[in-house]
Amino acid sequence: MKPLNIKREVERLSNILGKAEGCLDIRELSARIQYLDQVIGQANFWKNPALGYQILQEIEYSIFYKHQKYQRWYSILEDIKAAVELLEASADEQLLQETQTNLNQLQQELETAEIRQLLTDPNDRKGSLVTITAEVSDANAQDWAYILLRMYYRWAERHNYLLYVVEESCGDVAGIKSATLEFTGRYAYGYLKSETGTHQLQRISPFDVNSKLHPSLAKVEVIPISEESVELEIPEKDLQITKWCWNGQNINSSEIWVRLVHISTGITVFCDQQRSRMENKQKALVILKIKLWALMQAQSVQQLAAIQPQPINTLSNKPIQEYILHPDKNVKDFRTEVATTSVAEVLNGEIDLFIKAYLQQQNQTVGVSKEVFNNSQ
Structure with missing residues (x-):
């Protein structure tokens, strides 16, 4: 310059x-x-x-x-x-x-x-849980889910966030079926809430011997980590707890995963990254409370029993962002119309361009106008 x-x-x-x-x-x-x-x-x-x-x-x-x-x-x-x-x-x-x-x-x-300065919601300053799920059970979608996981991991590195993998379910051939990431640090939710939705990839499939063009979908869910969720008391009768066993018998094994299901809402949490089955159960309970608290806030209810059951899969299949690797290279956010040809940089974690545009759009929608330094802590 x-x-x-x-x-x-x-x-x-x-x-x-x-x-x-x-x-x-x-x-x-x-x-x-x-x-x-x-x-x-x-x-x-x-x-x-x-x-x-x-x-x-x-x-x-x-x-x-x-x-x-x-x-x-x-x-x-x-x-x-x-x-x-x-x-x-x-x-x-x-x-x-x-x-x-x-x-x-x-x-x-x-x-x-x-x-x-665009992060004005009280939840924006909180950490966040990010769940990535391959839309269908094929190698392309599962590989795409893993690419998104890597993108968020590198974004966290750039912004000095502590990232912890709560659970990771490996794909059948490549990639992942799903993963849940915990971002610890101020404003993690405020930044990443814009990523909630369906992300679509278009590329020549590395798994297709005929080198055909394949679209792949993965869903991303982002919720805030609220300290208030710790106070939730979930009755044992409302939980379905699944642990690994062999022929109906629990045995000493490296399989220490735990799955918790909140029966009335259908919310499921799977944890497999802790050192013991007890630790996985405790972590799964913490994550379940966070998800239930977020649902309570979304439905504006004060009691756990007042939550209305909802479909497990509530995210729309309509993509919010499209990542094109062939024939041209382009990443576009359909909500803001912001686009870039720097696909490699975006997949390497440089997503602030889209985050900023989304937040600006949301603030314009609700009529918020703040100065730059109001929330720059």
Whole structure:
């Protein structure tokens, strides 16, 4: 990038930071810190650990982090401006490369901030469970499900999320039949909720000796991980528990998987990644509670018994995104009409383009208008 182009990009980023500064009321933040310090100092502060943890998070992320993050961005931008002035006076290849690196870093971080300001739902800050399911039992669909799993894994790496595989059911020939991933970290649900739906792949099948063009479908379900779900009490009579056995007898075996079914709703959880059958059962129960809590919120009910039974497969078969590898290369989101020919990059986890467009569309739909820095913690 030439110094002139860098200068233009610096002007754009300066405008973004100017908006952020307008949202950052130092006096208000200082007053809030003083108030929270008084709350922390009260003798009964830790009588409610959940509330205490939330207050500490607010201090760390919503106040100090905001201010420090802004100061860092401002400092990087000023360094870039100074470097541009030097480059305009005299060419310096090393300085140009350093400036470009700093600019790329600032662009990426402000891009993340711009997306986060769109995350206004209370659930957006939570972790998430992502379940990927091959639509049909053939090698193409199961391989496609695995490609999606790998895509989300690499996206998590890029954004420093902790990713844990809850369960993974291998395909008959290749890929996976299904998998459930647990993303731990702030805003994981807010980012990934846009992925809920059916994803379609079109390519020359690597499993077809005639090299025919094959469409493949896989469904992705994303739900928030709510701390409140821990409090749910599920009666034993409402659960169907399946464990591996041989001729009806439980024996010592490497098969330690556990499947839980909530009878009234049909919600099923399978866990096989823990070290023992007991740990798999405990993990399956945690996941089941998370799914039931999400269903309670969706149906606006307060009691577990009030949940209305629903079909197990509730996602539409109509694709939300299409990934074309032949004859042309293209990825398109049918909801936002956003598309790119950078298919390899998308499948390597670079999906923020689609996430941002979806969130912008949703915010426009509900009439939400926020400044960049409101939620950039």
